Amino acid sequence: xKRTIAYLSLLFIVGALLYIANPNYGLKFGPxxxxxxxxxxxxxxxxxxxxxxxxxxNIVTDIVFDYRGYDTIGEATVLFTAIAGAIAxxxxxxxxxx
Amino acid sequence: MNDGDMGVIVRTMARATIPLIGIxxxxxxxxGHLTPGGGFQGxxxxxxxxxxxxxxxGLGEMKKRYNKNLxxxxxxxxxxxxxxxxxxxIGVAFFYNTxxxxxxxxxxxxxxxxxxxxxxxxNLAVGLKVFTGLVSALTAIALWRxxxx
Numbered sequence: 001x002k003r004t005i006a007y008l009s010l011l012f013i014v015g016a017l018l019y020i021a022n023p024n025y026g027l028k029f030g031p032x033x034x035x036x037x038x039x040x041x042x043x044x045x046x047x048x049x050x051x052x053x054x055x056x057x058n059i060v061t062d063i064v065f066d067y068r069g070y071d072t073i074g075e076a077t078v079l080f081t082a083i084a085g086a087i088a089x090x091x092x093x094x095x096x097x098x
Numbered sequence: 099m100n101d102g103d104m105g106v107i108v109r110t111m112a113r114a115t116i117p118l119i120g121i122x123x124x125x126x127x128x129x130g131h132l133t134p135g136g137g138f139q140g141x142x143x144x145x146x147x148x149x150x151x152x153x154x155x156g157l158g159e160m161k162k163r164y165n166k167n168l169x170x171x172x173x174x175x176x177x178x179x180x181x182x183x184x185x186x187x188i189g190v191a192f193f194y195n196t197x198x199x200x201x202x203x204x205x206x207x208x209x210x211x212x213x214x215x216x217x218x219x220x221n222l223a224v225g226l227k228v229f230t231g232l233v234s235a236l237t238a239i240a241l242w243r244x245x246x247x
Contacts, residue, residue, distance in 0.1 A: 024128040055198040055205070056131030056214035064136070065220050069184055069193040071222075075138075076177055078226060083173070090238040 103197030112154035119147035130221035131214040137224025145232035155241050165239050170231045176227030183216040183223065189213070212243075 022027040031039050046063055054062040064072050103109065126133075127140030141189075152160045187194030198203045198215025206213040 011212070035108060051208045054195055054217070055208050056217045057209050058131050058136070060134070061131050061136050061217055062214075062223070065217050066193060066195055066215075073180070073184070076180060076224060078171065079231055080177060081227065083235045086235045087238045090242045091121060 104154050108154050109246070112150055116147045116151055119150065120144055123147065123229075127221050127225035128211070128218065130225075131217040132209060132211070137221040138228055141225040141228025142232065143164070143225070144196070144229040145236070148233040152236060152240060160237060162185050164233070166205065169234045173227050173230040173234065176225075176230065177225045179223035180220055180227070183219040185218055 022076040023029060027034060028039070037044060045055065049059055050059045050067075054066040056062045056066075061097055105110075122145075123143035124145055125138045125140075127137055128134035130136030130140065151163075184193050187196030187199075190196065195215040195217075198204075198213075201215060204212055204218060205213050208214070210216075
């Protein structure tokens with residue numbers, strides 16, 4: 001019973017997401033022309049001003065390390081925590097020696 | 099075949115390719131502000147060289163070369179260098195690229211290697227961090243042999 005409800009709700013969520021992803025009602029894929037400046041003005045700003053404001057010719061690195069550096073700090077922290085947790089869990093257990 | 103190392107062909111090929119993978123990874127990290135790639139991607143590439151060393155030469159050889167304290171210290175150092183580079187322009191704002199706007203170095207023309215302010219420093223720090231972290235994690239996994247033989 002519970003499992004049936006879970007699958008039905010999963011089906012409903014997938015249907016709703018498919019409805020949203022339909023270009024006639026919701027998201028538009030590959031905006032160009034006027035839609036570019038209407039929906040992607042932030043990207044346009046980065047592409048136009050990235051090189052002069054940050055200095056790197058790789059716009060992705062400019063965004064990731066300068067404009068949105070906090071996100072990269074969080075990402076590095078996630079990596080650090082994941083590795084610390086993995087190593088902490090994989091230590092030998094007490095009485096595990098030969 | 100002792101302690102899980104591969105045959106002589108694999109070991110010879112690993113001896114030839116590990117430096118190449120390392121150099122390519124270092125190239126990706128160093129040119130992170132100019133070409134696709136950067137700290138995370140290049141760090142993973144160098145960690146791939148470390149994992150190739152681990153599986154080609156076996157766990158016994160890796161235990162001799164791998165120093166847990168050094169690798170954890172280097173991972174922390176990478177994070178600290180990243181934060182320090184972010185703090186350089188703390189007089190204006192956190193993550194203010196002061197090396198690029200009025201710094202003594204790393205302020206060449208865009209497209210040259212010594213440009214882009216703190217971006218190369220951050221790429222090196224993140225590359226070091228990712229490389230040491232992944233090698234530590236994979237070595238810990240390889241050392242974890244608790245299944246019954």
